[in-house]
Amino acid sequence: MVDQAAIIIKDLHKYYGKIHALRGVDLEVKRGQIFGFLGPNGAGKTTTIRCMLDHIRPQKGSIEILGMDPQKQPVDVQSQIGYLPGEIIFPENDKVIDVLRYFADLRQNRVDWDFTRSITEKLELDQKMPVKNLSKGNKQKLGIVQALMPRTKILLLDEPTAGLDPLMQHVVYGLLKDAKADGTTVFFSSHIISEVEAIADKVAIIRKGVIAEKINPSRLTSMSMRKIRVQFMKKVDLSAFSKIEGVKIINERNGVDVTLHVEGEIDKLIKTLAVFPVRNLETLNSSLEETFLTYYKDSKTEVR
């Protein structure tokens, strides 16, 4: 029983009308793991999560959660899951504590209130505040508290750190690690590479409704792509850069202002840059989708 997986998904297909949202998702999440579900917007992350809760039903494929089929035993499955939706809405007129009490009542009040109070404090959320006065970040915190509060065996979190500032993001990472220490299986979706890398034990990358890759988070850095802008003090010969492996010039102006795509390790580029007079160097944010596009366009054969 110990080795039994917490979540097993096999060949999951979901159509929204003619749109084929999931095209055969296969996943296995071991018990006690923090599992990162990484993918750009619209890749099928939320759809997969909603299938696990039996909120929507797939046309094909099977899901097993702690050995149970969510379609056959939805209430038994839901009682084992703490869920954070990607788009979170609460009744505007209720106070934070009323919202928490209501969700606790739906679980026959099987909630550890001391624990709840401690995580609310860690997240700096005021329990007496009415929901309508909460900022987007505070609503997200309330969502996290209600998901963690019942201390279920499984957590399904759809973009848990969306809308939180970096400090609070780290508090959330800490809470998820605490949950893992309690033996909870954490399944969370994200489109931020660094976040998944920081806390996940295992990562699945979903793209266009299929799992593109299942990897260890340490590999994410090497496959991630950076966009770097370099400004030189005088015109330089750029041919030295285009020779470096994994570096591509995507934009240049007069040989003094260059934007580069860098795949994987940044080391060689830095060494090459060292001999030139550099005025400014900045790393531009590149979206996950950009990373994917580059990664899969260039290394289709390499996918392991």
Added chain:
Amino acid sequence: MVAEFIHTIRKLRGQAIAWSIGLILYGLLLGSMYDSVMNMQGISELLESYPQEILAFFGGMAEMTTPWGYLDVEYFTLINMIIGIFAIGTCVRLIVGDEERGLLDLTLAHPISRSGFFWGRLAAFTFVISAILIISWSCLVIPSEAFD
């Protein structure tokens, strides 16, 4: 189901109190007007001059000059409409409104079956409507019985 029942009643409490007070006041107003309406000159003649269709539409207007006939016309015909406005609005909002606002996503992720959720809310709704009707009706009938 029980949790959903209690939660829904709590949610409707404010509205239920407001509607009850309104209906009680309406009942008291009608009660206090009964004598003056009955003493109006030519009320029976006026009623007789109405076409049959109109009288039928408002229901039993021929008996309007008796206390129960008066209530029937002025109170029980209208209260259907008044309570209907409340009932339809509230009932629709309870499930469809919450669904459209996206509130149900998280609620239904909790260990509560869809039928349990539905019947819990419907039972609470029926309970609240009955309570409003019983309260406002008793406030109308009990004093009038006492004065007879």
